Amino acid sequence: MKNFDDIFETALKFHHYANTAYPLTPFSLRQYELHDNKAIYDCVSANIKQQKKLNLYVHVPFCETRCRFCEYVVLDKPNPEDQDIYTQHLLKEIEMYRKMIGDIPIVGYDMGGGTPAYLSNENLKLITDSIKKFNLAPNMVMSIETTPVIAVKNPQKIEYIKSLGYKRISMGFQTVNSCLLERLNREGGQHIYDKAVENIRKAGFKNLNIDLMYGFLNQSNDDFRNTVRYTISKNPEYITLYRNRYKGTKLEAEAGGVSLYKANVQYNIAYQELKKAGYIANNGKNTFSKVPGDYGTSDYLTTRVVDATSYVGFGLGAQSFVGNYLAYNLGCDNHKLNKYFDAIDNNILPINDIADMPIEEVRAKALSVMFYFGFISQKSYKNRFGNDFKDDFKDEIKYLQENGLMDFTNDDPDKFMITNYGVEHLPGIISLFYSQRSQNEMFELIKKKYDETSYDEIFLKNYNRKEFDAPSVATDIVLISKDKKKVLLITRSENPFVNKLALPGGFYRPDDESIKSCAIRELNEETSTAIASEQLKFIKVCDKPNRDPRGWIISMVYSAMVDDATIKPKAGDDAVYARWYNISDLTKEQLAFDHWDTIQEVISL
Numbered sequence: 238m239k240n241f242d243d244i245f246e247t248a249l250k251f252h253h254y255a256n257t258a259y260p261l262t263p264f265s266l267r268q269y270e271l272h273d274n275k276a277i278y279d280c281v282s283a284n285i286k287q288q289k290k291l292n293l294y295v296h297v298p299f300c301e302t303r304c305r306f307c308e309y310v311v312l313d314k315p316n317p318e319d320q321d322i323y324t325q326h327l328l329k330e331i332e333m334y335r336k337m338i339g340d341i342p343i344v345g346y347d348m349g350g351g352t353p354a355y356l357s358n359e360n361l362k363l364i365t366d367s368i369k370k371f372n373l374a375p376n377m378v379m380s381i382e383t384t385p386v387i388a389v390k391n392p393q394k395i396e397y398i399k400s401l402g403y404k405r406i407s408m409g410f411q412t413v414n415s416c417l418l419e420r421l422n423r424e425g426g427q428h429i430y431d432k433a434v435e436n437i438r439k440a441g442f443k444n445l446n447i448d449l450m451y452g453f454l455n456q457s458n459d460d461f462r463n464t465v466r467y468t469i470s471k472n473p474e475y476i477t478l479y480r481n482r483y484k485g486t487k488l489e490a491e492a493g494g495v496s497l498y499k500a501n502v503q504y505n506i507a508y509q510e511l512k513k514a515g516y517i518a519n520n521g522k523n524t525f526s527k528v529p530g531d532y533g534t535s536d537y538l539t540t541r542v543v544d545a546t547s548y549v550g551f552g553l554g555a556q557s558f559v560g561n562y563l564a565y566n567l568g569c570d571n572h573k574l575n576k577y578f579d580a581i582d583n584n585i586l587p588i589n590d591i592a593d594m595p596i597e598e599v600r601a602k603a604l605s606v607m608f609y610f611g612f613i614s615q616k617s618y619k620n621r622f623g624n625d626f627k628d629d630f631k632d633e634i635k636y637l638q639e640n641g642l643m644d645f646t647n648d649d650p651d652k653f654m655i656t657n658y659g660v661e662h663l664p665g666i667i668s669l670f671y672s673q674r675s676q677n678e679m680f681e682l683i684k685k686k687y688d689e690t691s692y693d694e695i696f697l698k699n700y701n702r703k704e705f706d707a708p709s710v711a712t713d714i715v716l717i718s719k720d721k722k723k724v725l726l727i728t729r730s731e732n733p734f735v736n737k738l739a740l741p742g743g744f745y746r747p748d749d750e751s752i753k754s755c756a757i758r759e760l761n762e763e764t765s766t767a768i769a770s771e772q773l774k775f776i777k778v779c780d781k782p783n784r785d786p787r788g789w790i791i792s793m794v795y796s797a798m799v800d801d802a803t804i805k806p807k808a809g810d811d812a813v814y815a816r817w818y819n820i821s822d823l824t825k826e827q828l829a830f831d832h833w834d835t836i837q838e839v840i841s842l
């Protein structure tokens with residue numbers, strides 16, 4: 238049987254990579270790749286013909302400037318004539334697929350990028366008319382993206398897009414912080430956003446989504462809260478939260494300075510603000526909707542995620558996931574147009590990589606995407622794979638239920654829902670549904686990519702010590718088993734010493750608690766363990782210079798001896814994991830701060 242604890246904990250450490258984007262790297266599936274053009278065509282054609290319905294996606298790789306957080310296929314400096322040539326080749330690619338798709342119903346269609354609104358009216362019409370020739374499902378809503386700047390500078394373009402039949406439009410505010418916008422190489426600000434929303438409403442759009450991003454190194458919680466509140470004031474129907482994923486972006490080197498704890502705190506800030514303002518989303522879902530009964534996402538994304546509907550992507554670097562194959566178009570690696578054009582000119586499907594996957598990889602891909610909505614539909618799983626979800630993943634389900642991470646609900650027994658506690662551990666949950674190959678790959682990748690020393694250096698370089706009291710007072714709690722052989726430890730989710738083992742504890746709040754009550758609170762918050770005040774005994778003060786790299790911080794140490802068999806710790810707050818450890822198995826290098834020495838002192842008493 239798999240060691241689910243190891244998989245879960247490793248993914249939490251590797252949280253910038255373990256997410257809804259599957260597989261882990263562009264090279265993960267090489268053993269399943271096809272390279273012969275005829276074999277590729279036959280695989281694509283056979284899988285498409287097996288579908289009862291499909292989604293379509295058109296990728297437009299043009300932007301005025303490339304944002305530093307962008308992980309998508311976008312040309313840095315497109316030539317003015319590129320869009321016309323690109324559109325003509327895109328139309329040819331669509332025609333190649335039309336022969337295979339035939340009359341299969343299309344239940345979702347998005348035009349994304351990049352920036353689709355960057356295209357001329359003529360090119361937008363050519364592409365849209367080509368899509369309309371497919372068998373579009375009745376009442377299927379076409380969705381498109383713009384930028385606030387285009388919506389401000391060219392309101393006629395927005396009106397024209399609406400006239401083409403697009404009913405849902407999405408644009409990214411990302412942040413209202415001017416310094417962060419400049420750092421991200423993005424034009425924006427409240428004066429631009431105000432006018433953009435005004436012009437979109439004047440064009441007649443009644444389904445507006447606004448994207449916000451969080452989890453940046455230089456983004457404070459207050460900054461993000463201000464962004465969320467401002468966006469709510471614009472009254473869009475939908476608001477979508479995107480955590481910066483770092484992988485493949487110009488910000489990737491900063492990833493180590495952003496802890497899972499920070500990302501979780503910022504998501505929770507938005508969740509609370511949006512819920513208070515009447516926006517609805519279940520635990521773990523990224524898109525919040527003000528429209529009753531509406532998930533808030535486009536038909537393309539909703540059916541792709543909830544129903545595991547296959548999708549065909551057209552355009553430079555576009556992804557397709559149909560039946561058993563996963564493919565990326567030419568340009569996915571170098572963001573260049575020439576090879577994409579050459580393939581189409583020679584009547585060859587413009588595919589760069591295609592993997593004809595075994596069923597365990599297909600399931601892993603589909604289930605990873607489902608977590609975008611925070612639940613797995615048993616009905617959709619059955620429709621997609623023919624098996625019962627509970628049979629295929631009975632051990633994973635048991636583990637998740639026993640640890641309070643996911644469960645079936647009485648309100649909708651079809652859905653295996655992430656819990657409020659599970660939201661903070663989403664990377665670990667997703668990794669349990671990876672293929673065995675991918676789980677092994679994750680263990681190897683973390684050995685190569687994980688560098689806790691550099692992570693702390695990145696964090697401390699951007700840490701403003703002046704924001705906090707000097708000295709700061711904290712508590713540490715040493716919970717020891719009665720035989721003195723075990724100690725309760727957490728795995729830290731926050732810098733410094735991210736992913737190191739540590740004693741439960743945290744900073745004292747002088748305005749509303751005593752130091753002892755701080756110890757009781759922190760123990761409960763981080764490990765879900767309740768201890769009576771009389772059980773805790775004061776042990777010592779830790780005050781050695783440089784014990785904490787953040788500055789002058791002293792810690793008051795409390796201890797209690799308990800029956801470890803009666804206490805099952807459950808991580809919370811800024812802890813990734815909490816459990817009992819055999820003291821004899823620990824080494825000094827595994828523990829953060831001066832906690833090794835503290836434990837040794839306590840057990841010697």
